[in-house]
Amino acid sequence: MTGYTPVPDAEPFRIKMVEPIRWTTREEREGLLEEAGYNLFLVPAEAVYIDLLTDSGTSAMSDAQWAGLMRGDEAYAGSRSFYRLREVIRGLLGFEHVLPTHQGRGAEHVLFSTILKPGQLVLNNMHFDTTLAHVQHRGGIAQDLAIAQAYDPTSAHPFKGDFDLSRLERALKEHGPAKIALVMATVTCNSGGGQPVSLANLRQAAALARSHGVRFFLDACRFAENAYFIHEREPGWTGRPVREVVRAMMDVADGCTMSGKKDALVNIGGFLAMRDPALYRQATVWAVLFEGFPTYGGLAGRDLEAMARGLEEVVDEEYLRHRLGQVRYLADRLRDAGVPLMEPPGGHAVYLDARRFLPHLDAEQLPGQTLAVEIYREGGVRTVEIGTVLAGRDPATGANRHPELELVRLAIPRRVYTDRHLEWVAASVIRVYGRRTAMRGMTMTEEPPVLRHFTARFRPIA
Ligand code: F0G
Numbered sequence: 001m002t003g004y005t006p007v008p009d010a011e012p013f014r015i016k017m018v019e020p021i022r023w024t025t026r027e028e029r030e031g032l033l034e035e036a037g038y039n040l041f042l043v044p045a046e047a048v049y050i051d052l053l054t055d056s057g058t059s060a061m062s063d064a065q066w067a068g069l070m071r072g073d074e075a076y077a078g079s080r081s082f083y084r085l086r087e088v089i090r091g092l093l094g095f096e097h098v099l100p101t102h103q104g105r106g107a108e109h110v111l112f113s114t115i116l117k118p119g120q121l122v123l124n125n126m127h128f129d130t131t132l133a134h135v136q137h138r139g140g141i142a143q144d145l146a147i148a149q150a151y152d153p154t155s156a157h158p159f160k161g162d163f164d165l166s167r168l169e170r171a172l173k174e175h176g177p178a179k180i181a182l183v184m185a186t187v188t189c190n191s192g193g194g195q196p197v198s199l200a201n202l203r204q205a206a207a208l209a210r211s212h213g214v215r216f217f218l219d220a221c222r223f224a225e226n227a228y229f230i231h232e233r234e235p236g237w238t239g240r241p242v243r244e245v246v247r248a249m250m251d252v253a254d255g256c257t258m259s260g261k262k263d264a265l266v267n268i269g270g271f272l273a274m275r276d277p278a279l280y281r282q283a284t285v286w287a288v289l290f291e292g293f294p295t296y297g298g299l300a301g302r303d304l305e306a307m308a309r310g311l312e313e314v315v316d317e318e319y320l321r322h323r324l325g326q327v328r329y330l331a332d333r334l335r336d337a338g339v340p341l342m343e344p345p346g347g348h349a350v351y352l353d354a355r356r357f358l359p360h361l362d363a364e365q366l367p368g369q370t371l372a373v374e375i376y377r378e379g380g381v382r383t384v385e386i387g388t389v390l391a392g393r394d395p396a397t398g399a400n401r402h403p404e405l406e407l408v409r410l411a412i413p414r415r416v417y418t419d420r421h422l423e424w425v426a427a428s429v430i431r432v433y434g435r436r437t438a439m440r441g442m443t444m445t446e447e448p449p450v451l452r453h454f455t456a457r458f459r460p461i462a
Pocket of ligand 1: 103
C-alpha cells in the first residue's frame with residue numbers, strides 16, 4: 001500500500017444501516033406546497049427527498065452510540081451514564097460542574113434564570129434566536145457585537161464570528177458589571193452563517209469581560225467545528241491537535257451552554273457546564289424545577305450515554321475534516337455555477353444570499369422564502385429562510401423588520417448524506433438560478449403574532 005493516499009475528505013466511516021428516502025414528482029410537490037401554504041415547515045418530512053432544514057438533532061449516530069443506548073443507566077438519581085458524561089465533559093472541556101438539560105434552550109433557560117435580572121444586558125457576538133428569546137423572557141436586553149464583516153456576505157474574512165473588541169470594550173466600560181449579566185460567544189456563530197470565532201478573539205473578549213468583572217460563557221453548540229477552523233486557519237494554531245484547540249477555547253470561559261443536537265452527535269440532549277461551585281448550586285435549583293433531577297435533566301440515561309460517546313467522536317480529526325470538507329464541497333459546486341453565497345461557507349451549512357440571487361425582488365416580496373420554496377419545488381430539497389419572515393415585526397411599529405442579511409440556509413446533517421446527494425442539491429439550486437428572473441416573490445396570507453416563520457401561510461405573487 002505504499003504511495004497510497006486516501007481521497008481527501010472521503011467519509012471516515014462506512015454505512016451499516018440505511019433509511020429509504022422517497023422521491024416525489026413535481027406535480028406531487030406542487031400539491032404539497034399549496035396544502036402547506038408554501039411554508040416548508042408544514043410539508044411532511046416524508047415528502048422531502050433531501051432535508052437540509054437543520055443540522056440540529058438530525059445526526060446519524062455511530063454503532064458505539066447505538067450500543068451505548070443499551071448500556072444507559074436509567075436510575076433517577078446518580079445514574080452511571082451521568083457520571084460518564086460528566087467525566088467526558090471534564091476531560092474534554094475542563095468544566096467541573098455539569099447539569100444535563102433536554103436540549104440547548106433548556107440550558108439557556110436555567111442559565112438566564114440563575115444570572116440575569118430584568119433590565120440587565122447580555123453581550124454576544126450574535127445571539128441565536130432561542131438565546132435571544134430567553135434573554136428577553138427574563139426581561140434582559142440582548143446586544144450583538146460581531147465585527148462589521150459578519151454582515152457582509154461577500155467578505156472572505158476567516159473569522160467572521162469574531163467580536164468587535166472595541167465595541168465590546170465600550171459596552172463594558174459604559175454599563176459595567178451591575179448592568180451586564182454576561183458576555184457570551186456563540187461558536188460557531190450560527191446567525192452569522194456558521195462562522196468561526198478565532199482563539200485570539202475569544203481570549204481578548206474573555207479578558208475584557210474578566211477585567212470588568214463580568215462572566216464569560218460560550219454557546220458551545222458547534223465547538224468542534226469552530227476548533228477545526230482554528231486548526232486550519234489561525235496563525236500559531238494551524239495543525240495543532242483539535243482536542244488542544246477545544247481546551248484552549250474552553251479555558252477562557254467560565255462555563256458553557258450546549259445543544260447536544262449539534263456537536264454531541266445526538267438526536268436530543270444538551271447541558272450547562274461551569275467552574276464556579278456557588279453558581280452551580282444556584283443553577284441546580286432552576287435545573288430541578290425546569291429540567292429534572294440534576295443527574296438526568298430531562299433526558300433518559302441512554303441519552304446521556306449517547307451524548308458522552310458523541311462528544312468523544314466529534315473531536316476526531318478525520319471526522320471533522322470530512323465534515324467541513326463536505327460543506328465546502330457543496331459551496332464549491334454552487335460557486336462554480338455563479339450562485340451567490342454567503343462567503344466563506346460555514347461549519348454546518350451553506351447559505352445562499354437571496355438578495356443577490358433575486359435582486360429584482362424587494363424585501364416585502366420575501367426573496368428568501370421565494371427561493372426556499374422554489375428549491376423544494378425543483379428538487380424536493382428542504383432548506384430554511386433566514387431573512388424577513390424569520391425576523392418578524394417590530395412590536396412597537398408593527399412594520400416588518402428588515403434584517404441585514406436575507407439568506408436561505410442549507411444545513412448539512414452530520415454523517416447523513418453522501419456527496420452524491422449534495423450534487424443533487426447543487427443541481428437543483430443551479431436550475432433554480434437559471435430561471436431566477438421569472439420569480440415574482442411571495443406574500444403572506446396568514447401570520448401568527450409570534451414566531452411566525454413556523455406556521456405562517458403564503459401565496460405566490462401572480
Ligand atoms: N444556540 C445555537 C447557536 C443554536 O444554533 C441552537 C439551535 C441553540 C442554541 C438551541 O439549541 O435547539 O437544542 O434548543 N439551533 C437549531 C438550528 C435549532 O436549526 O440552528 P436547541
